[in-house]
Amino acid sequence: MSTAPNPVIRTVAIVGGTHGNEFSGIYLQRRYNAEPALMQRPSFSCRTLFANPMAHQANKRYLDSDLNRQFKTADLADPSRCNYEQSRAKVINAELGPKGAAKTDFIIDLHNTTSNMGPCLILTQPGRIYNLLAGYITLKMPEAIISRDEDHFAAEDHALLCTVGTYGVIVEVGPQPQSVLRQDVLEQMHEMTQHILDFIEHYNNNTLPQLPERVEAFRYLHSIKLPLNAAGERLGMVHKNIQDRDYQPIVPGQPLFTLFDGSEICYEGKEVVYPTFINEAAYYDNNLAMSLNEKVWIEVK
Incomplete structure (x- = not known):
């Protein structure tokens, strides 16, 4: 299937622990750090980021405010927003962004929910690459749910961490209680993350398989x-x-x-x-x- 232009995705970041009591992403990025071959592909470099280690140490979702609500462009530029998570967002923006001119081409942010949502890919922006990714995930992991979460908002108006990158998605998997690990949930998160990395490799090399014409x-x-x-x-x-x-x-x-x-x-x-x-x-x-x-x-x- 010839769909992709010349390779454009050179840098990828896998983020765990945006919420300190959502354990799957934290342990998955630890595994990838221990086994870097799991996240590396020939056409791009991939790194991990532990987004909110202080909240994890305290076994809380956050300390002062939800980190995954701090990444609007205006908020990142506002010096009065200086509590722990607001300050942490500025550090992450400097490390992975800056938003609007990011050094990171693609961010995969890993999350758990206590709700019975199964493996869910959340798209926060419209566009060709997201449409192709939705088709690829549906092909490779048909039990996965595709969510278009307020993708009509401009990136600068989105408060989510993954919007710091040029492209970004959320992998949301549940049900999993807070501050608990479940093997089935961790395996589903790993599988979807691997499919996203494989998709990026295919996208860069113009080797995507035949995809469904449309997906739910x-x-x-x-x-x-x-x-x-x-x-x-x-x-x-x-x-x-x-x-x-x-x-x-x-x-x-x-x-x-x-x-x-x-x-x-x-x-x-x-x-x-x-x-x-x-x-x-x-x-x-x-x-x-x-x-x-x-x-x-x-x-x-």
Whole structure:
């Protein structure tokens, strides 16, 4: 399949530990450091980065603020943003970026979720290389989910670490409890990461295999909160028929929440939506129950 231009991806970074209590990425990048042949390919150089070691040492997602929300171009340039993670973001931007003129061509940021999302490739920008990557991952790992997470935003307006690179994606795998390792999750993260590295090698050498013409994907719409009273106290929980059914359709009128008094709150939208990050533990501080997505198609060619 002749699809790629002359090689353009020369430098790749694999990032683990952006959130200190998401262990798979931390241990995977440690493995790659011990066995560098796993991440090296002939046409590009690849390195690892431990993004938030202090949070990991404290066994927390972050110390002061979520590191993966600190990479908007304006925020990186703002000297008043100086707490630990905001300062750490500036260091990472200097090391892998700078954003908009990056020395790193491609960033793979490794994450875990407590939600039952399986292996998920999150694309944060539109473009030909992302479309081809979606097709390649679908071909090589058909159980993987492709997510288009607010890819209509310009890169400078994205707060995610992976947007520091010229290109960047998130590998999100779950379910895995915080501060825990699961073999199946770690193996899925390793497999997807290897496929991405192989894709880059094929892309550079114009040797991509025949890819599907289009692939299914999900685009983020908005998040919904747990039911709260006027004092901000939780009144209920995610309905048992929604729990663990990430990417399964929610239809109008379907129960979303069970209240502690036994009553239910139903989905009032008019369109079928697809939930992700259902009951994600990291989002309980904001009382977020799940994200809702629409199903879309990526035209690979």
